[in-house]
Amino acid sequence: MSRVVFFIAMRQLWDRKLLNGIAVCGVSLGVLTLIAINGIMQGFQHKFIDNILRISPHVTLFDRQLRPAPPLLARAYDGFVVTDVAHQSPSERNLRISRPEEIVRALEDMSEVVAASKLLVGSAVISRGSQQFPVEVRGIEPTRQDRVTPIASYLQVGNYHTLEASPDAVVIGSGIASRIGAHLGEVIVCGSSLGTRLNLKVVGIYESGIPPVDNHRVYVTLRNAQALLGRPDAVGRIEVKLREPDNAQVMSSKFEHMFAYDGESWQETNANFLALFVQQNAIIGFVVGAILAVGGFGVLAIQIMIVLQKTRDIAILRSVGFRRSDILGCFLLQGAIISLAGAAVGDIAGHYVIQMLGKLKSRTEGLVKSEYFLVYEDPRYYYYGFAFALSVGLLASLIPAVRGSRVEPVDVLRGQLG
Amino acid sequence: MSVPVARDADTHRLLPWPPAGAIVLETRGLVRDLGTTVKSRILDGIDLTIREGEFVSLTGFSGSGKSTLLYLLGALDRPTAGEVRIDGVDIGSLDDDGRAALRGAKLGFVFQFHFLLPEFTVLENVMLPILRRGARTRSDAEAHAREVVESLGLGELMQRRPSQLSGGQQQRVSIARAVANDPRIILADEPTGNLDSMNGMIVMDVFERLARVQGITVVMVSHERSFAQRTSRQLVMRDGQVVEDLDQR
Numbered sequence: 001m002s003r004v005v006f007f008i009a010m011r012q013l014w015d016r017k018l019l020n021g022i023a024v025c026g027v028s029l030g031v032l033t034l035i036a037i038n039g040i041m042q043g044f045q046h047k048f049i050d051n052i053l054r055i056s057p058h059v060t061l062f063d064r065q066l067r068p069a070p071p072l073l074a075r076a077y078d079g080f081v082v083t084d085v086a087h088q089s090p091s092e093r094n095l096r097i098s099r100p101e102e103i104v105r106a107l108e109d110m111s112e113v114v115a116a117s118k119l120l121v122g123s124a125v126i127s128r129g130s131q132q133f134p135v136e137v138r139g140i141e142p143t144r145q146d147r148v149t150p151i152a153s154y155l156q157v158g159n160y161h162t163l164e165a166s167p168d169a170v171v172i173g174s175g176i177a178s179r180i181g182a183h184l185g186e187v188i189v190c191g192s193s194l195g196t197r198l199n200l201k202v203v204g205i206y207e208s209g210i211p212p213v214d215n216h217r218v219y220v221t222l223r224n225a226q227a228l229l230g231r232p233d234a235v236g237r238i239e240v241k242l243r244e245p246d247n248a249q250v251m252s253s254k255f256e257h258m259f260a261y262d263g264e265s266w267q268e269t270n271a272n273f274l275a276l277f278v279q280q281n282a283i284i285g286f287v288v289g290a291i292l293a294v295g296g297f298g299v300l301a302i303q304i305m306i307v308l309q310k311t312r313d314i315a316i317l318r319s320v321g322f323r324r325s326d327i328l329g330c331f332l333l334q335g336a337i338i339s340l341a342g343a344a345v346g347d348i349a350g351h352y353v354i355q356m357l358g359k360l361k362s363r364t365e366g367l368v369k370s371e372y373f374l375v376y377e378d379p380r381y382y383y384y385g386f387a388f389a390l391s392v393g394l395l396a397s398l399i400p401a402v403r404g405s406r407v408e409p410v411d412v413l414r415g416q417l418g
Numbered sequence: 419m420s421v422p423v424a425r426d427a428d429t430h431r432l433l434p435w436p437p438a439g440a441i442v443l444e445t446r447g448l449v450r451d452l453g454t455t456v457k458s459r460i461l462d463g464i465d466l467t468i469r470e471g472e473f474v475s476l477t478g479f480s481g482s483g484k485s486t487l488l489y490l491l492g493a494l495d496r497p498t499a500g501e502v503r504i505d506g507v508d509i510g511s512l513d514d515d516g517r518a519a520l521r522g523a524k525l526g527f528v529f530q531f532h533f534l535l536p537e538f539t540v541l542e543n544v545m546l547p548i549l550r551r552g553a554r555t556r557s558d559a560e561a562h563a564r565e566v567v568e569s570l571g572l573g574e575l576m577q578r579r580p581s582q583l584s585g586g587q588q589q590r591v592s593i594a595r596a597v598a599n600d601p602r603i604i605l606a607d608e609p610t611g612n613l614d615s616m617n618g619m620i621v622m623d624v625f626e627r628l629a630r631v632q633g634i635t636v637v638m639v640s641h642e643r644s645f646a647q648r649t650s651r652q653l654v655m656r657d658g659q660v661v662e663d664l665d666q667r
Contacts, residue, residue: 003556004549008535015537316533319494320547320595321522323515410495413485413529413607 005326008317009333012306019302020338026298027342027393028349031385034288035350038381040357041284043374045277047209055208056266057148057239058248061103061255063095064262100235103259104144107240112251114241115147120222121236122229126172128188131180135172135218137190139225148241151206151219157184158204163221170200174207175215190218194230209369289388296392299338303331303400314404315412328405335397336390343389347382433630435650435667439470441506442602442635443491448500450486450658460486462658463500468637470602473629475646476639478655484639485607487655491637492525492605493517505602522551526596528606532588534580534595541567541576544594551599566594570624586617593624597634604628606638610645622648 013020097103100118107116120139125132142164146152152160156174163169170190172182182188182202191197200220207214226232238261242251248265256263267274307314314327360373443466450461461483468474468491476484489495490502493509502509505524509517521527534543544563548554554562567576570590580588589609596604606625610618622645628634629650640646647666654662 002550002552004546007549008546011537011542312531312533313535316527316529316535317546318518319492319521319527321518321550321599323518325515326550410489413489413494 002326005322005330006333009330009337012310012330013334013337016306019306020334023299023302023338024342024345026295027292027339027389028295028344028346030288030292030295030392031343031346031389032349032353033291034385034388035347035381036353036357037284037288039350039354039375039377040373041280042376042378043358045280046376047370047374048273051208051210052266052270053245055149055151055154055210055213056269058242058245058266059240059252059255060264060269061097061238061240061259062262062264063097063236065095065260066256066262067260096231096234096236097238097261100238103238103261106258107238107255112242112244112247114243115144116238116240117141117144117148118222118235119145119237119239120225120229120231120234122192122225122231124190124192124218124228126176126180126188126190126218128180128182128186133176133180134216135176135190136216137192137225137228138217138219139222139229140219141222142219145219145239148239154206154208155204156207158202160204160206162203163219166201166203167221168198168200168224169203169220171204171206171219172202173214173217174205175211176218177202177205179215190220190228192228192230196228196230198224198228200224207369211369214369292388292392295342295389296396298396299335299393300396300399303335303397304403306334307331307400307404310404311407312412314407315409318407318409319413324405327407328401331401331404332394332397335393335401338397339389339393340386342393343386346389347385350382350385351377432626435473435630436471436633438472439633441467442470442504443468443637444501444503445487445490446501446503448487448490448502449498450483450490450495451498452486460658461490461497464658464660466653466660468635470635471629471633472651473625473636473649474638474651474653475649476637476653476655477641477643477646482655483658484655488605488607488637488639491603492527493520522547522599524602526599526601526604528589528592528596528604528609530608530611532580532585532592534588534591536580539577539579540572540583540591540594543580543591544598547595547598563594563598566598567591570594584617585613586620589613589617589621590624593621593628597628601634603635603637606636608639608641610640610642618642618645 104116104118107113118141122137123134124137125134127133142160146160151171155171158171160171163171170188177183180188184202184205187199187201189197190200220228226234240255242248245266249267252263252265252268317327354375354377357373358375361371362373364370364374445464445466448461448464448466449459451457452460464487476487478484486495490497491504493502493504497510504520507520509520512520535546538546541560541563544567545559548559548562549556564576567573570593572587572590572594575583575587580591583591609625610621613621625636625638626648629636638649646652650667652664652666653660654664
């Protein structure tokens with residue numbers, strides 16, 4: 001494109017400041033919406049996933065065996081064929097993971113794994129005075145578990161490592177503490193459905209920022225959980241932290257294959273929420289796309305109007321030696337400049353809107369807990385804003401530009417056009 | 419703001435017409451039909467030769483085909499049949515870009531309505547064809563445009579926009595734009611048609627000077643008998659044909 005075409009395009013743009021300003025506003029509004037809405041949606045999603053990835057394991061191995069052991073006779077005599085002739089009655093035995101320590105060590109030897117830890121999880125009721133509250137008891141190996149899910153970092157008060165040192169210690173969530181009015185150092189009673197009761201001293205109160213966790217989960221030592229739930233030496237699950245959380249699904253399948261226990265990645269555990277996010281993002285994408293398209297139609301309408309007004313000028317430019325491609329380039333350039341100006345204004349406004357929203361006090365309770373409006377500033381969306389605006393602007397300018405380039409000077413001079 | 423005229427400085431007599439040079443415009447069996455469903459023949463087999471330095475007026479009644487012939491001579495239109503040669507080049511052999519380049523290099527146009535670009539100043543309007551041709555740098559183009567504008571007595575109006583000029587001034591700017599690229603031929607379609615007689619005379623003075631002093635070939639469509647009589651050759655058209663070819667030297 002020659003410099004004179006650039007010169008003409010810029011001058012014509014400048015000469016129609018109001019019209020082109022409106023077109024720029026339309027595009028920038030679309031880009032602003034793209035950035036702001038995505039910032040808000042991503043804010044919640046990122047906070048949720050971030051919290052999930054910190055407080056939850058990346059992969060959990062459960063005590064459900066995937067390849068059941070063959071019948072006893074088949075195990076006793078090699079090559080013995082056994083056929084079930086009656087429906088097997090369900091086993092009375094509690095499920096458990098066999099040789100859990102060997103599995104944990106094997107996992108920790110893998111390069112993809114950061115840490116692994118054994119757990120026993122069950123239900124119990126805790127009480128303090130007349131206050132009772134149902135909870136999920138998690139029996140853990142405190143030091144190992146902290147490497148998988150860093151509970152210590154969420155402790156508001158107390159000392160997490162006392163859990164390992166003290167034989168009757170418990171760490172409770174902030175929601176539970178406020179419901180039963182428990183404080184650090186107080187003794188609470190924890191009872192199971194089997195009638196076992198343990199007096200436990202509160203050595204720490206944590207707040208993960210995920211209300212369902214903070215309101216329902218208590219941590220005790222694995223030994224205490226086994227005693228409380230009446231399952232001595234049992235391990236119900238193994239939790240694993242990976243170097244690459246995004247590989248959790250692949251690694252879960254790999255662990256299933258290696259250890260023959262049912263594995264679940266964090267994506268499977270939270271599949272409902274993640275599917276909801278995908279759907280949310282699709283809806284947002286559609287809405288933002290529609291807004292950008294409206295901005296594009298603004299550019300289209302204004303450019304068509306300008307081409308109609310400029311038909312005589314196009315004719316004279318063609319008669320003094322300008323080519324069709326010059327006219328096409330001139331209008332496409334104008335569309336591109338409008339789009340880029342709109343994208344720049346939209347990006348800057350979007351940045352400030354996100355900053356402003358991030359400072360807005362808005363108490364969030366539910367899936368995640370926050371004192372402020374949840375926003376996430378993803379630099380990619382600024383590039384997306386530019387790319388979308390430029391595409392929409394160029395696409396919208398294409399029709400009027402082609403129309404302008406097809407003007408035959410002789411038609412205008414004969415009075416059939418313009 | 420005086421307009422230079424084609425007169426001898428001492429005797430105040432009109433300068434003589436330059437001797438006719440090489441053929442610059444030529445048509446052979448030129449036919450042009452217009453209309454989509456019902457075709458009407460506007461030009462009917464015109465054979466014409468115009469030489470360098472001639473100032474030719476095309477006259478005739480409305481609908482006789484004057485403007486259509488001018489547009490074909492200017493490579494703005496394509497003939498239905500026949501041939502148009504501009505400086506030896508058959509325009510039928512050129513594509514769209516080729517014809518645009520030919521117009522930019524060899525032709526200058528002046529229309530009844532000035533068609534100046536309203537966003538640009540007088541100087542910029544004159545500079546645009548020079549810049550498009552790309553033969554000069556921007557500063558050279560500006561210097562040349564200044565020279566052209568001043569030669570037409572428009573020096574004081576250079577920074578004005580077309581809307582701030584009178585009709586006669588606008589038309590002189592459009593002549594300046596037409597001559598900006600030093601064309602061999604100027605084609606003018608009723609350049610005085612939208613002007614009062616005073617401004618019409620001024621515009622005619624400019625054309626006459628271009629032809630007599632600078633030797634530029636000028637082909638002008640005109641309804642005004644008095645203006646047509648000031649040209650070196652008058653072609654009278656009727657029903658798509660040249661019926662009279664008058665030498666007026």
